Every structure is written in C-alpha cells, then in structure tokens.
Amino acid sequence: MPLALASLAFLAAYALRVLAHGLPEAALDLCLAVTLAAWALFAVDYAVRWRLSGQRLGFVRTHWLDTVVLLLPLLRPLRVVKVYEAVQRRHGRPRLALHARVMVYAGLSTALLGFTGALAVYQQEHDAPGATVRTLGDAVWWTCATLATVGYGDVAPVTPLGRLIAVGLMITGLALLGAVTGTFASWLLQVFAREDDEGPPGN
Template structure:
C-alpha cells in the first residue's frame, strides 16, 4: 500500500515519537520491577503498575502500526525492521528502546560528543545493563517458588544474569523452569553480541591509537619514524 509523502511523514512521526518511546520504555521497566519485586504491595499499586505495563505496550503497538502504514513496505516491513518486531513481541527487550531513543535525541539536539568507538562502547554497555536487569526480573518472576529452583532471591537472579551475559557461567545458580531457560537463551545470545561490540570497538580504538603513536596512521599513507614515506606509500 502506497502512502502519499510516506517517507517524509514517516520521518516526522519517528521524530515525534522519540520522547514518548523513551518515556514508555522507562515506565515499562519501572512498572514491571514493581510487579516482580513488590508482590505484597497494595492491590491499588499493583493495578497501577499493570496498567502502566499494558499502556506502554499499546504505545509501542501504535508506533509499530503507524510506521508499518507509512513505510509502504506492507508484509515486508517485519523482515526489514525485524528488531522492532521482536521488541514488540518480547517485552523483555523493550527497555533497549531507551538507548535507541536517547541516541536519536542526542543526534537531533546536540550531536554526538563521543567518538564512534566511544558511542559504540557506551550504547552497547548501557544496553547490556538494561537487558541484564530486565532479564533478571523476568527470570526471578519465573523461578521463585519453583520446585528445585536455585534462584530464590532477586540478588541470585542478578548474579546469574551478570554471569550469563558475560558468558562466564559459574553454574552455581541456573534457571530450572522452561520460560526461565528461554530468557536465559535470549540473554546469552544478546550478551555475546553486545560484549562483542564493546570489545571489538575497544580493540579497534587501541589499534588506531597505537598506530597513530607509531606514525602508521597518517593522511596520505604510512610514514616511518624519520617522517619519510616508504616507496609506493
């Protein structure tokens, strides 16, 4: 389906939704934390937190449908924007939109103040923290009270999430429920990708830094220590 001035309208919509999606991601994480960590709070607070979780899902759904309509991609939209589709289907990944919205706002209003390597490390590190915290909440919700569970407190769940996302895997506490193990697979897969981005960017930054110190990275090609360019350089 073709929409008149679709690309321009889509761009305006995405800019308009930057702040709502940022707030929605933060509200979702806060409300979900209340539901998981305060099970004995008053029913009124629990209903309010549940309403916040559902409301943020509606916001993400409306944003997804509007972008689907304006993109003109039709049934190809989920494949082209698979991450948005996964985030909509898996609430566990919704807090990651905090990083996406924050970076978009920074680019729009202030511009990046960090180098490329710095931005990759900062955003990947923040994504890892948010994903680890959200997964710790989800796993703790599934594991507490389960027969044979080793994750009995939220502290146990945070410890497990930290060891899983860093691929250390001590094995002293592990999920035993089916959904807990599904969340574990998601965390480990995303953790490998995020930490790979951090370590790769850090290694590239070090190589570039040392290369400049050795005179290996100069405009026009490499030079030797005496300031002369080798033949063919």
C-alpha cells in the same frame, strides 16, 4: 524521548509488580496499566513506521529486530545493535566520540538487559520446586555469570520458561557485548588504516 520514557515506565512498573510483594491490588492494577500503555505506545510506533515504509510484509523482514522487540519489550536494549551497524557503515576519519557513544550506550544497554533478565528469571524461579534462584541477588549473580559467558553452574533456572529466558539472555547478551568490542576494534582499525595512508613523517 517519548519512547525512552515509555521504556523506563515499562521497566519500573514491571519491576514493582515482581519485587514489591504485598502491594495493594489498586497499585498492582496501576502497574499493569502503565505496562500495557507503554506496550501500546511501542505498537503504535511500530505500526506508524510500517505504514510509512510502504513495504507491507517486507517491513517485517527488513526490520525483524524491531518486530522481536515489539513482541518482547524487555529486549529493547538490543536495538543498540542497529546503532552499531550504522557506525560500521561509516567511512572516513575515525571519530572516537561517535564510537565511544556507541560503546557507552551498548554497555548501559547490557546492564539494563541484565537487570530485566534477572527480574524475569526471578519472577519465574523464586517459588518453583527445586529452584536455586530464590532471591533477586541469586538472579543478578546468575545474570552476570551468563552475560560474561562464565557459567559457573551454581545457580541455574529449572523451569521451562526460566530456561527459555536464559537462552534469550545468552543470545542478546552476546550481541550487545559484541557491539562494544566490535565498535572499539573498528575504531582502532580505522586509526591504523589512516596512519598507514598518511605514511611516516617527512615523506
């Protein structure tokens, strides 16, 4: 719960700094302080888990996703992939409630990632020369087209950092959407396998 609240605080402070133009300097400093405090909490959590694991550098290799999320906190929704992997390792009776929770969580995480991606692209692009992403609406439209792998091309980043954010959004978006579809497919396969094992009625 503390990390979830810190994530919300991080996102809210970042969104205010990007969208609320004309904020007083004191308000901007407060948003920056909240962002850094949340980031520090993420770092403390990572350091404690690394210390308790006793793996030293092995922890970084086995928990590479946590390392990426620590460096880029806006990618925290990607951690749902670990939940999906845990569900994939479960066997036995197929539990719709468990799979449904993963699908809902992954769907919400995709929406959250899309919003943060739109914020980041808008911050980099809205005042760049020759940019087509001029408003937050343009950024949201581009993000939806990117996450859906449609790619109309009517709106696209032109700055190097904006394009780097786009690449990250493509990769992480595919991973989250894959978690949704993969979880649903896994549940269906478990249901069909269980029906095959039980055989037709009357046997």
